[in-house]
Amino acid sequence: MDRHYDSETLTDYLHGALDPETDAAIFAHLGVCEACRTAYNAEVALGEALRNAAQGEALDFPTDLVARIRLATREEAGASKIARWFRSRRVAWATLPAAAAVALALWFGGNELRQQSAPPAEIDASYYFEAHDAQTRSIPESERTGAIAFAALSDRPHVDAAYLHPNDPLLGEIAPGLDLGGPGN
Amino acid sequence: MGRPGAFALAALTLAATIVAVAMGPVASQPARTPPPTGAAPAAPAAPAVPAVEPTSDPASARLLAGALQAPRRLSYIGRLSLIAWGANGTRAVELNLEHRAPDTTRKWYIAPSSVYGNYVIERGSTSYAFNMRSETVTVTHNPSADEDDVTEEANFGLLTTNYRAVSGADEEVAGRKAHTLSLINRYSGARLERIWLDAQTSLLLAKERYHADGSIASSSRYQQIAYRDVPAALFQPTPPEGFRTVQGRDFGTPSKDLQRVLKQVGFAAAGPRYLPEGFALVSGDVTTIKGIRSLHLLYTDGLRSLSLFQNADPQGSANFKGLQAHSATVEGRPATYVEEEPNILLAWHERGLNFTLVGDLPLQELERIAASIVP
Numbered sequence: 396m397d398r399h400y401d402s403e404t405l406t407d408y409l410h411g412a413l414d415p416e417t418d419a420a421i422f423a424h425l426g427v428c429e430a431c432r433t434a435y436n437a438e439v440a441l442g443e444a445l446r447n448a449a450q451g452e453a454l455d456f457p458t459d460l461v462a463r464i465r466l467a468t469r470e471e472a473g474a475s476k477i478a479r480w481f482r483s484r485r486v487a488w489a490t491l492p493a494a495a496a497v498a499l500a501l502w503f504g505g506n507e508l509r510q511q512s513a514p515p516a517e518i519d520a521s522y523y524f525e526a527h528d529a530q531t532r533s534i535p536e537s538e539r540t541g542a543i544a545f546a547a548l549s550d551r552p553h554v555d556a557a558y559l560h561p562n563d564p565l566l567g568e569i570a571p572g573l574d575l576g577g578p579g580n
Numbered sequence: 581m582g583r584p585g586a587f588a589l590a591a592l593t594l595a596a597t598i599v600a601v602a603m604g605p606v607a608s609q610p611a612r613t614p615p616p617t618g619a620a621p622a623a624p625a626a627p628a629v630p631a632v633e634p635t636s637d638p639a640s641a642r643l644l645a646g647a648l649q650a651p652r653r654l655s656y657i658g659r660l661s662l663i664a665w666g667a668n669g670t671r672a673v674e675l676n677l678e679h680r681a682p683d684t685t686r687k688w689y690i691a692p693s694s695v696y697g698n699y700v701i702e703r704g705s706t707s708y709a710f711n712m713r714s715e716t717v718t719v720t721h722n723p724s725a726d727e728d729d730v731t732e733e734a735n736f737g738l739l740t741t742n743y744r745a746v747s748g749a750d751e752e753v754a755g756r757k758a759h760t761l762s763l764i765n766r767y768s769g770a771r772l773e774r775i776w777l778d779a780q781t782s783l784l785l786a787k788e789r790y791h792a793d794g795s796i797a798s799s800s801r802y803q804q805i806a807y808r809d810v811p812a813a814l815f816q817p818t819p820p821e822g823f824r825t826v827q828g829r830d831f832g833t834p835s836k837d838l839q840r841v842l843k844q845v846g847f848a849a850a851g852p853r854y855l856p857e858g859f860a861l862v863s864g865d866v867t868t869i870k871g872i873r874s875l876h877l878l879y880t881d882g883l884r885s886l887s888l889f890q891n892a893d894p895q896g897s898a899n900f901k902g903l904q905a906h907s908a909t910v911e912g913r914p915a916t917y918v919e920e921e922p923n924i925l926l927a928w929h930e931r932g933l934n935f936t937l938v939g940d941l942p943l944q945e946l947e948r949i950a951a952s953i954v955p
Contacts (some may be wrong), residue, residue: 415601524938527887
């Protein structure tokens with residue numbers, strides 16, 4: 396029987412970092428070796444746990460900080476609304492004659508326009524794109540739909556490194572307290 | 581504007597209305613499929629046998645068939661790049677993908693930064709989209725993802741009927757030897773797609789879709805790929821702690837029983853009297869969106885697709901908030917279109933019905949199809 400593989404090699408295999416011949420040999424070996432398959436599954440589970448921990452750390456803000464930010468935002472929006480209300484009053488007086496002329500024109504000629512124009516819109520146009528994509532898979536892997544579904548994220552370059560190279564020393568910084576056994580474990 | 585001007589505006593508007601009604605619909609080519617009505621619903625037309633040479637290379641057809649089946653029998657992981665060039669700019673996505681045969685996939689987005697860290701798990705007809713920023717899991721059901729073998733065969737039949745598959749030189753993709761095929765429209769002679777298939781497994785490794793002028797509309801390509809047994813544990817859609825589950829879009833279940841579908845819709849539906857060569861009506865469904873009953877008809881030529889949505893609700897027109905909408909006309913009526921590669925959406929209102937066309941066709945073609953729809 397061919398030899399067994401250490402955890403470092405299995406980790407490289409998991410992330411597709413081996414040459415094709417070695418990759419194929421390990422693939423065949425995992426099919427017949429219980430011990431190596433168990434070790435491989437453990438590497439997979441560890442990677443999952445580390446990714447979840449990193450994401451939890453990145454998004455863990457103190458709740459009072461969030462509350463203070465929201466309060467400040469509301470106060471700022473309120474002040475802006477008051478200023479805008481005063482400004483709009485001046486603009487409204489200036490445009491009153493033009494508005495009256497438009498109203499008169501619509502009164503006499505508006506019936507036809509009302510019949511031609513579309514009713515108030517209710518259905519998001521994006522729904523139609525998504526429904527079409529869903530039934531046709533016209534986009535490769537439906538990527539446009541998937542990407543649009545996600546809101547914007549802030550840049551997190553340290554998580555970049557952790558995901559691409561999970562044995563990188565940076566990982567300790569992201570998930571403190573985890574016993575990683577050093578880089579490349 | 582004084583009273584004389586207002587009267588002039590009213591008179592001009594009235595005159596234009598009279599002229600539009602008097603002219604009636606523009607004559608169009610004979611129907612590719614009969615328009616659906618409430619009284620006499622039409623079955624989908626069988627694809628016409630083209631009066632051109634049949635697929636000249638049986639081996640190419642076998643490759644295509646193998647490509648369709650490959651994800652069902654192969655498990656693999658890889659790095660996938662997708663780029664789409666559109667009128668509104670270029671969109672690119674990079675993701676890591678893990679697929680476990682026959683129908684489970686996980687995609688982990690690594691670029692652009694706006695979606696970095698998000699991931700999607702697809703299990704059959706259900707997808708779970710994990711959004712790290714909003715800490716939500718959006719669950720979406722898509723019944724059409726559970727396509728049966730008969731449906732797939734029918735679509736494949738349309739593909740091979742309307743397109744010639746022409747072999748090209750072998751190339752290398754992600755370190756794998758790949759056969760190349762160009763899919764050429766039989767009627768226009770234009771190449772619509774070029775695909776690269778793994779020479780050993782027939783898995784689709786890369787694809788390019790082209791505009792009518794030959795420029796690339798979109799491309800997808802595996803940068804890395806490895807075939808391996810992917811553990812099922814990777815695809816458990818368990819939300820991380822603190823995540824909220826959100827219900828996503830519910831899409832209709834497509835049906836070939838158009839008679840039943842048209843009875844469900846509750847209004848006299850209309851269909852196009854003109855379609856591009858090779859297109860056929862393949863399915864329909866009725867969905868209630870925000871309380872509005874909407875009919876969806878799906879047409880395809882095997883490679884390109886066209887959806888016609890319609891409803892009879894006074895508040896059922898499309899809302900374009902957040903999209904780059906542009907003005908258009910359909911038979912002199914105001915219309916709106918939005919481009920989101922590779923599709924264009926065209927919406928208009930006519931005789932109490934709200935219509936929306938979505939398809940990977942040029943705008944002029946959509947306008948022509950729209951003009952042939954007479955409620």
